[in-house]
Amino acid sequence: MPSNSATGAFPATRSTAAILAVVVLVAVNLRLALSSLPAVTTLIQDETGWNDAFIGALTTVPVLGMGVFALGVPRLAGRIGRRSAVSLALVAMAAGLTLRLAGAVAVTLLLSAMLAGLSIAILGGLVPGIVRERLSHSMGLATSLWTAAMMGGAALGAALTLPLSDLTGGWNRALAFWALPAVAAVAAWLWLEREEPAQVATVTIVRLRDLPWRDSTAWALTAFMSVNSVVFYSMLAWTAPSYAERGYTPETAGLFFGIFTGSGIIAALTLPAWSHRTQRRRTLFATTVVGCSASLVAIALVPTFAPLLILVALSFTLSGGFAMSLGLLSEYAADAAGSARLTAMAFTITYTSAAFSPFVIGAIMDAVDSWTLVFSLLAGVTLLQLPAVFFLHRGRVVH
Incomplete structure (x- = not known):
């Protein structure tokens, strides 16, 4: 047997x-x-x-x-x-x-x-x-x-x-x-x-030279995931400290952080299925980007306004966008080996680029000590996903 x-x-x-x-x-x-x-x-x-x-x-x-x-x-x-x-x-x-x-x-x-x-x-x-x-x-x-x-x-x-x-x-x-x-x-x-x-x-052994470096769709998907992860890991590192430094108790800041990390579950379980069914998928992707940026603007300018609601909205749009993009790693591949190559390219660039964002945010805070500036910058960075969304068509195959 x-x-x-x-x-x-x-x-x-x-x-x-x-x-x-x-x-x-x-x-x-x-x-x-x-x-x-x-x-x-x-x-x-x-x-x-x-x-x-x-x-x-x-x-x-x-x-x-x-x-x-x-x-x-x-x-x-x-x-x-x-x-x-x-x-x-x-x-x-x-x-x-x-x-x-x-x-x-x-x-x-x-x-x-x-x-x-x-x-x-x-x-x-x-x-x-x-x-x-x-x-x-x-x-x-x-x-x-x-x-x-x-x-x-x-x-x-x-x-x-x-x-x-x-x-x-x-x-x-x-x-x-x-x-x-x-x-x-x-x-x-x-x-x-x-x-x-x-x-x-x-x-499947994946080598650097075999990755789809010349494919525009692969780069668009990688760019979307990279910017999304830059924002996510910045928020993962600094959500609790930022609220603690803006007048909330450490316990309340920790609660806000827990709400932020947990709220994405709903988006991850619902938006990928919606993305698969809808004929307006790029519109759905763009909506998550705009919603995420708007939430960050609110955190930057009015951090005491409905913080739980704002953090839920941020988590839903941020996690939902990433969850939908994960589904494209399989959809855009012709076979399992192609999926492995696309995934390797996307993950290597995404996590390597996103890794430095918590350190950069910390360095900015050491230099200027302004959470308003930090979250305003993140809101602007988030919008860099919009050009990538334009290329996320259905029916594409990455080679």
Whole structure:
């Protein structure tokens, strides 16, 4: 009887429900490391005296890792197998988060951030492909759960880290607490694959020279995703600190941050399906861009006006635009290999360019100390997606 593991699939005895449950647990961990730290930024700076540029770098490092490591993930999977690579990534995630117990040492937090970036690159690059093979009959449900679980994990880290710091007696303990879900994911993943030994997976090795560098549609999609991610990771790093510095308590700022990270779940679950059905898809994309920019203008000029409503609108439009763009990575590809090449190009450029935005925002704040300027700049940057939207036609195939 042929083995499923040759393609990185799970033992056939595992039920769909069991696989979905483990996939959800893995997905929850993909944003916890990123969203938990900004929630206690104020506490960290009060204790350590680190400037805004360094605090921004703590978000820059893992996002940069997501971009830099993206091309190497298929090669790692080809060498040790996809399931083993996922196990390695989850262990690295748990180890990196545990290192935050010594978070008052700058190099320790940077190392933790590097491990998070490596882990997220591996998990984000491999798990969806495994799920597509093993759960092809439930792909829509699996994709929705994967997306919702990622955003739910981000919301948990954003909303609960500050209360955990009060409960555990320190921000470093609160940050390290999130190693527990990663440990649980390691155990669940090993249980899922234990009936068969991991073998070398059949994967598409992606090389830089093979990417669709000369395709205008590929560049348009990459540009849209890149600008969207610049804004998202800027907000991920600085939403809570900005509201705390504008007169809100750290607890309220943390609540706002949790609302921002969690509200995108609804958009991620609804807008891609709408985008697939509507004949005015580019109009829908453009609407998310304009809505996002308008929300940022409101945050810049009137931060005390209906902040929860504004943050929900920002999250809905920002996350919805990105979720719709993810669907185009498959739609614009002729086959699985083409999808892998387009995805590698988009993710490498998107995350590498977006990585520097939290650091740049921190440097701007160190120089001019004006959140009004920062959010006004982000509102303007958001509108740079509009030219790219014009090229996102239906029926295009990237070569």
